[in-house]
Structures are given as C-alpha cells and as structure tokens.
Amino acid sequence: MPAHGHGLGRYLVRRGVGSVIVITLVILCVSLVFETLADPVVIDLGPYAGEVAYRARRQDLGLDAPYLDRALGQLRSAWTLEWGYSPSQRRSVSTTLMDRLGPTLAYAIPGFCIATTTALGAALWQVQHEGGAVARCLRTASALAVSLSSLIVVIMGQYLLAHRLGWFPVIGWPLRDPAPHGLWWYVALPSLLCGFLQWGPDCRMYRALLVHEARKPHLDALRARGVGRWRVRLHLIHGILGPLLTRIVQRLPYLLVGSIVIEQVFNIPGLGDVIVVAVKTSDLALIRGLAVALALATVTGQLIGDIAAGMIDPRMRTW
C-alpha cells in the first residue's frame, strides 16, 4: 500500500532525526556529568596533588582544550565508534567493549530466554487457572521475586547452590582457556539467577496483559462456540503480541549491560564489571564509550520494537 509505505518512511525519517538529537544530547550530558560537575583529575589524583602533576594529567586526558572543541571531538568519535584509549584497561575502548561483550552475553542471553518463556508460561497458567492453588503460588512467588534485592538473590544463590550443594562452580567464568568443563558449566548458575531476577517483573507484567486480554468479549464468544482450549490460548497470546514484543525488544539493550551484581559476585569479566572499573578509576574515554554505545543500542532497540509492534498490531501503529 503506497500510503502505508510513505507513512512508514516519514516515520523512520522523523525517528532517525530524533535519535540523532538524543544521542548528541547523551554525549553532552555525559560530558556535563563527568567533566563539569566534578573535576575528574581531582578524583583521579586526589585533592592534594601538585600543580605540575595536575596540569600534566589534564593534558593527558585532553581536558586542557576548549570545551567546544572537546564536545565536537566527542561527537565525531561517537559517530565513528572510536572512543580512544582507555587508561584503566590499557587498550582502545572499542576493543575493550568488544572483548567484554562476550562474557556478558554468555549468561545474559540464556537468562533472558529462561525468564521470558517461564514468565509467559506462568502468566498463562495464572490466567487460565485463576483462583487455583498453583496460580496463587505463582502469584506469590512473582511478588516475592520482585521484592527481593538482586544482592540477596545472587549472594544466597551462589552460597546455597555452589558453596553448600556443589551443584555449580563458584565462579561464573573459566580462569583458563579452554575451559576444563566447558563454558556452559560455568555460566549455568549466573544464567539461572539472571533469569530469576527478570522472571518476577516479567511474570507480573505478562499476567496483567493476559488478564486484560482475557476479559475481551471475543474470547467469551470463542469459548461459547466450543473452540478448543489451545486455539483460545493462541488467540489470547495473539492479542498481547504487540505489547509483548515491545517489552522483549526494549529489554534487549539491557542484555548488553548484564547484571553488575552477578558479574561482581561470580567474577565474570563482562561489561557490567567494566562499568564499575571505569567509574571507580574515572576512565572518561571508557565511560563515554559505554554510555554512547548503550544509548545507541537503546534508541535502536526502541525503534525496532515500535516498528515491529506496529506491524503486528495496527492499534499500536504511530505512522
């Protein structure tokens, strides 16, 4: 349909321009927070550093250049995906990000898949067997999972399942390559815990969507006509596919960050771990690279999610 195609084209142009503006503002925000609110050199060297050392460090970090030049340089580096050299990692920011991405995705993707499938199944069960004992248990479990701090879940999970029962290794990444027991053996427990942390909020959201959808009269009509349970179930899932897909796609960028707590507790050399190192050492290049790369992923994820949801469910179409 030509009108539909033109609408989508205009929408893409509009969103593209908006994304460029947002990324530019992100870069300026990061430089405002990390260069203007506090002096990174003072944080790095301490308040009692000498004048010579202070000036030399400012020059090293490129902070002696005028603000406008620095801002333009940062914009250029963001669009070329080259953020310079990371002092804390002793190599380029791009290489660091690419190297650290693997360990994070190794546990975050399985965790995400576990959380999404089990949360959807549990939510479906709760809606279909509302008032039943299992449904009530699942509802209580999801409320508890939302309420628990990730710190408690991860620390206690590691203690019980790895230290006490010995079902999993205590560390989440092999210390030498190749891994003696295979990589999956190490990332199994971090994946399960990562999935559990996401399961609570996912389950509650999917249940809310399904409860809302199950009240629609067309499903009552299907049941009255004697349509099979599985077909009604498919209609139910089809009804929530738009918001479901939006949530799934919008969560994808967060997979890149993973869980800082899991990486710290299980000693996984991922991106979450490198964020803490970058902030603690005031590694400006690395912080800027992380923020802009993750902002790019977020903006792209949101755009893909909105388009996919609009294509599946015309009610969610904004073009």
Place this chain on the structure above:
Amino acid sequence: MVSSSPPGPGHTVGRRLPDRPTQCAIAGLTTAVAVATAAGLGWIGADHARLFTASHEAPSVAHWLGTDTLGRDVASRAMRGAQLSIFTGVAAALGSVAIGTSLGVIAGLRGGWVDRSLITLSQTIGAIPPLILMLGLGVMLHASIASAAFAIAVSQWVGVFRTTRAEAQRLAQSDFIRAAQAMGASPFDILRTHVGPTLAPLWTTTLALHFVYAVKAEAVLGYLGLGSTALPSWGRMLGEGAGGLGNGIWWPVLAAATPLAALVLCAQHIADRKASIGTTPQRRAPARQS
C-alpha cells in the same frame, strides 16, 4: 476485628481496615522508620564504629548478632543501616516523583514546544543506562547520602514524567478543566484544585514503587563501595559478609539481608495494594476454559 469480606446489605460502609498482609506491611514499615529515627537520634546503634576485641564473634548476649571482621557490633551496624536505607529511599523517591511530576504536568498541560523539549530531555536521560548515570553521579558528587539519593532520583524520574504527562494530557481535555479555564481560573488554581487531587493516587503509588527501587539501588551502591561511607550500609555489610559464608560466618549476612528483604517486601506490598485499589475493575467471574 478485621474483615476483608465485603459488607452485607444494610451494612454501613465506613473506612475499611486494610487486610492482614497490608497491616503487617504497615507495621513492618513503621518499625523500620522507628528504628531509623532512633538510630538517627543516637538512641540505638551509637557504637556501630567501635572496635571490640574479638572479630567474627558468634551471636551472644553482649553482641546479639555477633561481630564482624573488624570486631564491630553487627546489630548496631544493621540498625544504623536502616537509617541510611530509609533516608536514601525516601529522599530519592520524593526527588524522582517531584521532578517527574512537575515536568510531566507542565508538558501535559502546556503542550507545544515545551512538551516537545521536555520529551526530548526525557528521551535523552532515558537513553543513558540508569546504572551508568547513577554510578557516575554518585562518584562525581562524592560518596554521601545526599549524592546517592540525588543520583537515584535523577536516573529514575523519566518513568514518572511519562505517566504524569499522559494523565495531564487526558485531564487537559476534560470538561471540568475546560470549565475552570472558561471561568477564569489561573493555572495555579487549576493545578491546586483539580490536577493535584486527581493525580494524587497515582503519585502515592509511584512514590511507594520508587522507594522500593531506591532502597535496592542504595544497597547495590553500598555493595560496590560507591555509597556513603559515613554510615553502615546493608549493601556493604552484605558484600563484607558474603566472603565469610563459606566459613560458617553467617550472622553479618543475616543481619543485613533480613531487614533489607523485609523493608522492600513491606513497601512493595503497600505499593501493589495502592496500585490494585486504583486499577481493579468490578469483579467478574474468572476466565475459564481459555
């Protein structure tokens, strides 16, 4: 006598008491606030930094939650941790709701370029991973209670802004707001008389949810060593105690994990109750045979 069943015909409906779990949650929160206040006033937990002779001493009459690695009384530290968690949680929740609400109301009621500018601002903040923003602000503004609360509030106001803006836009089109405008009511009067009371339930629910998030976030900041160092933090206690679990030293983790879990659970339950009161439609038969 507390009853959660609906009153029968002819029964005078007053202000119903909350159900038993909600009463427990309110009692739990009240206790936590009382402990935090008493700790803040120095009535309890005053010797949280005092170094006793024995480290890793098991729970006893003298130290009823034992001592930690440096020989400090774990019970005192846990009580002072309540002060840090509750202050940070309340301040961060109030901050994020205040920022999100005021900007959301302005954007929703004013519309035009003001709305577009504020949406761009919210998208910008929303595109920066909250963790980076929170950790960065927490470190750059020096580790303190106020900087942690500020960092959490700045990274969390976007959700409140979006919800409030949508509600404000809906209100701006409603007849009673138009009638008030036609009668010459000032924007401040409309805000005070109509918009504020209408959005108040939304704000209280959001406040409770953000309190939960802020308490959890403060614990993570403490665990990473990026929170306030002036007071003991449950997150830092968990981090310090986790290493001892394997050696049978369980009391520092128990002393930090139990109040943290209980506080978050109570606040989450109250937030859920407030949200369900605001959104529950009329009861109908459950969906069967789907």
